[in-house]
Amino acid sequence: MQKKSTKRLSTFSLTVTLCCLYMSGSAYGNSPASPTYAPAFVAEAAVQANVTVTGRVTDNTGIGLPGVTVVLKGTTTGTSTNANGEYSLSVPESGGILSFSFIGYTTQEIAIGNRTSVNVTLATDTKALQEVVIVGYGTQRKSDVTGSVTSVSSEDFVKGQNTTPEQLIQGKVAGVQITSNGGDPGSGSRIRIRGGASLNASNDPLIVIDGVPIENSAVAGAGNPLNFINPNDIESFNVLKDASATAIYGSRASNGVIIITTKKGRVGDKLNVNFSTQHSVAKVTDKVDVLSASEFRQLVTEQGTATQAALLGSADTNWQNEIFQTALTADNNLSFSGAIKFVPFRISVGHLSQEGILKTSKFERSSGSISLSPSFLNDHLKINLNLKGALTDSRFADKGAVGAAVAFDPTQPVYANNKFGGYFQWTDAAGAFNTLATRNPLSLLEQRNDIGDVKRSIGNIQFDYKFHFLPELRANLNLGYDYTKSEGSVRFPATFAPNFVEGGRVTQFAQEKKNTLTDFYLNYVKELGFMQSRIDATAGYGYQEFGTENPQFPIFNARGEQLFVANRPSDIPYNLMSFFGRINYSMMDRYLFTATIRRDGSSRWAEENRWGTFPAAAFAWRISEENFLNSSSVVSDLKLRLGYGLTGQQDILDDVFPYLARYTLGDNTAQYQLGFDAQGNPLFYTTFRPEGYDAGIKWEETKTYNAGLDFGFFNGKLNGTLDYYFKETEDLLAEVVFPAGTNLTNQLVTNVGTMETNGFEAALNYTAISTDKINWSVGVNGTYTKRRITKLSKIEDENFIGYPNGGISGGTGNNIQIRTVGYAPDAFYVYKQVYDENNKPIEGLYADLNGDGFISEADKYRYKNAEPRVYLGFNSDFTYGNFNFNFVMRGNIGNYMYNNVYSNNGAYQAFGFANYLTNVSPNVLDTNFRNYQLFSDYYMENASFLRMENINVSYAFGSMAEDKVRIRLNAGIQNAFVITKYNGLDPEIAGGIDNNFYPRPRIYTFGLNIEL
Secondary structure, three states, rough: HHHHHHHHHHHHHHHHHHHHHHHHHHHHHOOOOOOHHHHHHHHHHHOOOOOEEEEEEEEOOOOOOOOOOEEEOOOOOOEOOOOOOOEEEEEEEOOOOEEEOOOOOOEEEEEEOOOOOOOOOOOOOOOHHHHHHHEOOOOEEHHHHOOOOOEEEHHHOOOOOOOOOOHOOOOOOEEEEEOOOOOOOOOEEEEEEEOOOOOOOOOOEEEEEEEEEEEEOOOOOOOOOOOOOOHEEEEEEEOOHHHHHHHHHHHHOOOOOOEEEOOOOOOOOOOOOOOEEEEEEEEOOOOOOOOOOHHHHHHHHHHHHHHHOOOOOOOOOOOOHEOOOEEEEEEEEEEEEEEEEOOOEEEEEEEEEOOEEEEEOOEEEEEEEEEEEEEEEOOEEEEEEEEEEEEEEEEEOOOOOOOHHHEOOOOOOOOOOOOOOOOOOOEEEOOOEOOOOOHHHHHHHOOOOOEEEEEEEEEEEEEEEEEEOOEEEEEEEEEEEEEEEEEEEEEEEEOOHHHHOOOOOOEEEEEEEEEEEEEEEEEEEEEEOOOOOOEEEEEEEEEEEEEEEEEEOEEOOOOOOEOOOOOOOOEEEEEEEEEEEEEEEOOOOEEEEEEEEEEEOOOOOHHHHEEEEHHHHHHHHEEHHHOOOOOOOEEEEEEEEEEEEEEEEEEOOOOOOOOOOOOOOOOOOOOEEEEEEOOEEEEEEEEEEEOOOOOOOOOOOEEEEEEEEEEOOOOOOEEEEEEEEEEEEEOEEEEOOOOOHHHHOEEEEEEEOEEEEEEEEEEEEEHHHHHHOOEEEEEHHHHHHHHEEEEEEOOOOOOOOEEEEEEEOOOOOOOOEOOOOOOOOOEEEEEOOOOOOOOEEEEEEEEOOOOOOOOHHHHHHEEOOOOOOOOEEEEEEEEEEEEEEEEEEEEOOOOOOEEHHHHHHHHHHHHHHOOOOOOOOHHHHHHHHOOOOOEEEHHHHOOEEEEEEEEEEEEEEEEEEEOOOOEEEEEEEEEEEEEOOOOOOOOOOOOOOOOOOOOEEEEEEEEEEEOO
């Protein structure tokens, strides 16, 4: 606000001076004896000589800063420094004020006086550095951004035990929904930016790590493709949400882009050593409500048969207590950063050991990273080298043990003297394992050894050269790779009941994934000599190649005898070639224009459909810089953004070449007899089967419109953003039914249909207190989104109900969701339950919605869906002296859950048959259902919630040992509480079906950070 006030005063002074000169000239002119001073003044000004001012601009280490903008204040006269930080500018002999500005440094204004040489040292502006956002193939000042981009730096990350990168921004960014896949150690999260844009193709955003776009596909032997990145190494996230921001990534950007930048050393920094250690204890917060042993005995006696009652045991077993444990986590990290002469560096190592609350589950990660950022040729050539590597060891628990613990008879003991490893199992009359009965939950964990070992390295080297003869022009070459090698096995002993007959089972797997990248682009930035204009133009080429090899192994039993031969190994390569360009134009720092285009070619498609063009355009108006607002003491920032863009989609999950006719080897169990051998024994052969394909399949394309408003009041004390977006996906990649006989399949993925998404998002941040001792800031963000399928077939058919989806437990092949035109994707498809006068559901009685007099599939209706209409984030950060207290809360409104735990165990039919028993849900006491009512909307529940995601308290001891040591202690609670009406275990389950969910634990964390 100080700068704006000065500008206003200067304008006012100039106006007064001109008026006085005019009035003086007029007065003297009224007297014949008086000289005409005004014309003489004008003539003198017209011939006033200019002088040349030279100088050098350096940083606080004395190194010249190239590209610094030097402007004679109040005029359009300006220039920029060369590679050595030198400048030369012609100014009036009367002098003036020079303004020196550069991204990441504090702007300085210096009066020239009668000097011809002005040297300047610019100080680093930490706040300004935070205002620089990465937009893909370059950076921009936040004030110049025309698209919807959110930046989150390490200072604002979610605190606590964060073992995977996405947890750092959970609840922090409007329009970004991050739902963890459960409490499994090392498991990932489902990330959705503005709801996603696809059905059967991937809805995951593109993730770029230090300039290397990574593939989102699963990694064998790992629970999460992101858990190889140590969160302690991350400096910032930049989230690109609308197409005007993401179109520079073209065919991979329909679901948004997340750019992750890791920490680096800086020139001038002394050696910094940082050690952090965190130790956590995780506990189960809640368990599924089940009948106790005594309650179950009573219910079987009253409602079951005499045969079933005779199967009751004498034990009192809480099966959920048997499978869960208190889990410990240790996370240690050590880093060295600084600069050796002209080579900034950062080196880090880390080790994470995380147990799961479900017994036998564990995740370990050893990680390391190296970053070097030297400059050569007087800062004309800058090199960034980033290398990251990780070794992960996982042991995966069978999540089916959760459902088994809910369903297993509580009157039976855990252990028994038998041939099944000493674990009680249900058997038939002959003593063989009963394959229809529920497995012993603890045996599913302790008799299964499912391990995966993964080695992964991601790295790149980036050369950025500023031409000596034209310093406004830069050439950037980025060479990167992402390499993964994994192996593992799943072993069951010979005593494991389900595999007892074959003598146990041993299966092995291995995988090798290669991703190489070549990007080259030219960037030209120039301050133009009119209307305070600036142009920033980028044009480039990119090539990325992916390859995945999956060797196959025979299946053996525990004695080493081969059970099945190996299938044919797979080798899946594909590549992307791209040409891209972007122009940013700024006029008077008020009117901002961006145009982007990318042309992508993908080997996934046939030659005639291989190339796609993805353009985008955006405009922004910095209203706060207009004359009527730039001196306002209330409005400190106001920017209107409008954008349009087209992006693509080519990630069709596991199907790499869907346009090719191909044959695959059938399963070992699908063999045909062809002839006999010499002894007269029949010969069986595994045959090849034809796969369905669509020769004309092509890009899925998404049009996005965005209107946004960025605002700030009271010198930024209150700031935020508002955005409205509309997305339309055409040529939707969806799995549809084809006529029988077509390509020998009746269902395959092709381009069909359209889908619309629209919504609002808002973010508001307020600095309530800011003093030398007390600082308190609060933030809130919210997103409303609505998705609707508008077309889903090549031929219109009003009677077509849609495509079933969402498999559930209870019977075979049952689905509870459907994809239908006019509705949200995966709406629940259920019967409308009829209730009696006491509001109790009447078994088997549903509303006759079509009025035909009887109940059939035609009476099902589409009821709600799993995705929330509104999701929210709240955060607060309070500092008093050396104490800091912060928290993050998240909430969903309007998400519904199908309680499959109730529906699958909520009937007396669940007791089982004559030779085994199954526990039932206490919910059966409310319904008295004799038989399953799987498709009743009775089991649909509103799962809206408010979750206290994280509470963290820390104390900084300040500088110690003669200002050489800084120590910070912290303690925190994650998943502190959840407020919800949902009756199940957790109201937040991606997909909306509650069954066999690995519970999220409550985590207590204690940490220590030492900085030297």
